[in-house]
Amino acid sequence: MSSKIEDSVRRSYGSKPKYTEVMPGVPEDYTQVKTLGDLLKINYKHVTVEEQLRGNLVAKLKAGEHPYPGIIGYDDDVVPGVNRAILSGHDVLLVGQIGQAKTKIAEAIAKNLLSPIPVVRGTVTNDVPTTIPEEHMVALLSGGEVVRTVPEFTVSRECEDIVRQDKLETKIDWLSGADRFKYILSTPDISVKDLVGQIDAIKIAKKGVELYSMESYSAGQLLQARHGILCIDELPVLDPRKQVSLLSVLQEGRFTTGAYPVIFRPDVKIIATANPIDYTHSGKIIEPLFDRLKSHVDTHYPKTVEDEMLIIAQETKIADTKNVFLPVPVVKAIAKITQMTRAHHDVNHDKGVSVRMAVHSMEMMVGEAERTRSIILGVKAVPRFSDMHCIHQSSKFELAEMEDTRENRRNLLNSVIDAALKEVSLEYVEKVAPEQIANMKNEFAKNKAFQVSQVLPGGKKGDSDYESQLARFPVLKQAVSDTAGTIKEEQKKFAERAKSLGISSPSIAMQDINGEFTATVAEIVLEGLRHIQPPLLDKKDNSYGLAE
Structure with a gap:
């Protein structure tokens, strides 16, 4: 039985998709794909957020569709700027005064340019099962031990437990782009733990898990926005220490939780906002972060x-x-x-x-x-x-x-x-x-x-x-x-x-x-x-x- 499962996983991972895409990463009959077994049968291949955004934008521009319905008065300047950023694969800083639809733009990008993705039902961190490395998937489905050579996790421990228990019958839900949009209003009480997660003492006490076990970790907003968009409103309000926690995500696409020896790759695009006063004030946004938010787009009030x-x-x-x-x-x-x-x-x-x-x-x-x-x-x-x-x-x-x-x-x-x-x-x-x-x-x-x-x-x-x-x-x-x-x-x-x-x-x-x-x-x-x-x-x- 384990040999059959191993052959099935290796065939799926190593073969081309058996479906036609209606959107980047979306099979034409995706609503009929309801289990991990269904995903493996069609050789499903996950598409990154950057590829989703670019592919869907290209399709809308070719079709002559407005990529962000509901964004009014920005067709001549802001929308082209946002489009350039997405086509270039950039994270974005939207600079403008209150009430200039900055957050609405971020929501519109998530809603209209992110493809639906298959996530394991019951996971908080939008875990796509086929992103699990091939050897790990074989071990989970056959009851073997997952061996890690580096302390890096592609899915949560909860997801691994569900796959280990339900195997090919693991239920999946297709999660829309709007559901993968997370919003953080920068306030003084926002902590590094809120952003990147924390070692949960309650989990340690209740489950008796070890301090450095994945089970002791509670996901922050970055992982909850996984395979989606994280909007950080009024970025300059975050103090420098909290801004630093975002650097590795923007530079390397991964982060760790301080001294916690576990690496995550959230596959997330960051769209931040700033008021022009704070944007130009020296030190409000730390220089490395300012530089890594590659596209800065100015917004404005309605001109007519x-x-x-x-x-x-x-x-x-x-x-x-x-x-x-x-x-x-x-x-x-x-x-x-x-x-x-x-x-x-x-x-x-x-x-x-x-x-x-x-x-x-x-x-x-x-x-x-x-x-x-x-x-x-x-x-x-x-x-x-x-x-x-x-x-x-x-x-x-x-x-x-x-x-x-x-x-x-x-x-x-x-x-x-x-x-x-x-x-x-x-x-x-x-x-x-x-x-x-x-x-x-x-x-x-x-x-x-x-x-x-x-x-x-x-x-x-x-x-x-x-x-x-x-x-x-x-x-x-x-x-x-x-x-x-x-x-x-x-x-x-x-x-x-x-x-x-x-x-x-x-x-x-x-x-x-x-x-x-x-x-x-x-x-x-x-x-x-x-x-x-x-x-x-x-x-x-x-x-x-x-x-x-």
Whole structure:
């Protein structure tokens, strides 16, 4: 029996694969390969992380596919830089301020460019059984003793025990790239043991194993990310001693646990991130590590309002998507507020203003629309300009040129909100004909004022709702209707653009929302009439009336 097993292992290890690859290292019918015996039958050959990343990227580029769906606004600079690094087999340092999708890029690489791999079920360190040396595999399957000439392990002791017990029936699971992505946020309490593992005193006490037995070892993040990607966020925060522990992995592809005489080859790509301030500060990243992270790629904030809007559409979390509609002008206003805040001379540019401010503000607007109207009135949640005050709760930035107090931040944000609403509303109102504006002046002279409030219904529910008020302003009503038509066309194009990028957001698709949409458009038109030259309207409290 042992002779038969030995012949089977040697034939499998020494022969070419019996399958066609659909991805690097992935047989065409890999889901049917469920045991170690199945792997040996098809002469399975493991493909390294570097080969997986390169092979899958090459395939996507040949097919004209975007290798990182969901990464927006980086096609001209960051994506080519990342692609060059992967094709060159480099570990990467992403340099950029908060909220520039650095971690998201690392996740996208793992998800889209790593092939599924067969790991022994029940192992923590992603053990691929066919990476076990041929002689060791024969010994494990035939009940013999594994003889090591060097203290190097290709799989964990748990994996060896499972193979020894279950032999050819050893169960395997195909692990996706996303499942082989490990993330570490660098904090002062991160230890060398967290990174490279430790000798576990509890294991020694419970199992009675010897200090230098493989059984006494507990894997750190490096081995838990095995055959995958380890993302180290804010690398400069790690003190030099901890950074040193990564050097042998980057230089030789292996590491040891200090004085522990065992060698591991994790087969892992490291993608680290750093803030530009820390990146340029002498000594923040030790020089040997700085040098061995071969590719340094600079990230940036969205350069256009449309890119910021698309990120908002993609990242905004909405609990009840069927009951929410995000009008393009409101999304645009949030994007402009974020970009204006980011560029403001009184804002700390070193700290930056994260894209998360835009995303969280959009989520806050939805919550406010639900709180004030949707839940109480039983209508769809459609954010309006009158909801905009709520974003103070979600807007995070620091001041540099003035005292960084809550009051100063509030005043600055209010001025930015006013400027953004002016820009957005004028985009639409400047299309209103001069004669319509003249006739609206007569309407306001007669009817005095138009009431706006986040608690007023859009559709007819009395005399003070938006549609009932518009009935008393026929020319204004026509301008609102015309503007609504313009916005609907813009909404359709925006939804199509988002769909072309793989963004699935039902809340940006045009819907039959009647009065609530009318209220949103009415507020846009009324706000714009404040800013035309000469101004037609003034706003006092919640009322628009003729400008004096």
